[in-house]
Amino acid sequence: SDDADVEGDSPPPRRAAGDPAVVPASLLGIAVTADSPAAVSPQMPEPAREETAVAAVVDTPTAQPPVRDPDAPASVIETLESGDLSVLPKATQLLERGAIDWKEKVAAAIASITSNSVDRDGRTKAAIGEAGAIPSLAALLRGAMSETQKQAARALHNLTSKNAMNKNRVIEAGAVPRLLFLMKQGAPPVREQAVGVLRNLTGNSSPENKAAVASEMAIPSLLTVLKMVEPHVQAHIAVILYNLANKSEERRVAVAAANGIPAMIELMAGGVPQVQKEAVDTLRVLATGSRQLCMDAAAGGVLTPLATMLKSDDGDAKKRAALFR
Numbered sequence: 001s002d003d004a005d006v007e008g009d010s011p012p013p014r015r016a017a018g019d020p021a022v023v024p025a026s027l028l029g030i031a032v033t034a035d036s037p038a039a040v041s042p043q044m045p046e047p048a049r050e051e052t053a054v055a056a057v058v059d060t061p062t063a064q065p066p067v068r069d070p071d072a073p074a075s076v077i078e079t080l081e082s083g084d085l086s087v088l089p090k091a092t093q094l095l096e097r098g099a100i101d102w103k104e105k106v107a108a109a110i111a112s113i114t115s116n117s118v119d120r121d122g123r124t125k126a127a128i129g130e131a132g133a134i135p136s137l138a139a140l141l142r143g144a145m146s147e148t149q150k151q152a153a154r155a156l157h158n159l160t161s162k163n164a165m166n167k168n169r170v171i172e173a174g175a176v177p178r179l180l181f182l183m184k185q186g187a188p189p190v191r192e193q194a195v196g197v198l199r200n201l202t203g204n205s206s207p208e209n210k211a212a213v214a215s216e217m218a219i220p221s222l223l224t225v226l227k228m229v230e231p232h233v234q235a236h237i238a239v240i241l242y243n244l245a246n247k248s249e250e251r252r253v254a255v256a257a258a259n260g261i262p263a264m265i266e267l268m269a270g271g272v273p274q275v276q277k278e279a280v281d282t283l284r285v286l287a288t289g290s291r292q293l294c295m296d297a298a299a300g301g302v303l304t305p306l307a308t309m310l311k312s313d314d315g316d317a318k319k320r321a322a323l324f325r
Helices: 049-054 073-081 084-099 100-113 123-130 136-138 146-157 164-172 176-185 188-202 207-215 218-228 230-244 248-259 261-269 273-287 293-299 303-310 315-324
Strands: none
Touching: 049 176, 049 248, 073 084, 073 100, 084 123, 084 136, 100 136, 100 146, 100 293, 123 146, 136 164, 136 188, 136 303, 146 176, 146 188, 164 188, 164 207, 176 218, 176 273, 188 207, 188 218, 207 230, 218 230, 218 248, 218 261, 218 303, 230 248, 230 261, 230 293, 248 303, 248 315, 261 273, 261 293, 261 303, 261 315, 273 293, 273 303, 273 315, 303 315
């Protein structure tokens, strides 16, 4: 309960000013008998007893807690986690030159304060990007421990959401090759974050960024790992391929040449609704304007999963399938 009137331990009653204090005679080394003066009414105390009582209630000084060093790594990280960006320069220094454990914790703190639900206006993302944290986070992707890789990718994932400048910074930091490596070799939690960064880098992004991602052999790399990742990661990969192929004849041909069409058909046949939706969208972009690719899709068995989606109770799935016909 939050009631202020309720306490677990009631304090002893206070005596009024001028009332004499009462100290048991046994505490004063006086033997008490029926005829002893100590048995006299408490209202007739002896001076010595009063002096003893005064001495007994003197407070002993308590030890003061140690003062925390605001520049200590733990203090900097705790302050950053609270959303106080005044420590950004110190946090950035920790990312650059701190011990690996501190680097990981700074990355986790950045990730926690830059999600869209927390950083609603995007100012925190912008401030962290401007502070120069992104190159150090990109370097952390090369850490030996999967938890370090995950926190670095998670921070980059959030920083690149709805922030064009941070997308450019990640590309300039050379993070794409390492992100693609982690898609192949990283632990599942690392892949979940790495694919999110790649999706952000290719979505609502500049043509230069899309070209930069594609130039690192992203298309064949992502199609290679498609069968070994979880369904929600497969959906993200389908979106990345959509982003790269859309409005680019060169990359559309590259996706088709890397067996992208049978890969998307297989995802459609897998039966996972969200994966089906993204796969059919990507397949539509690949086949649009190309009679040969449409024929390849039909020959690859697209009609069966397409018919299933058209009969689906999911209105969005039905709508997306209809657009492909």
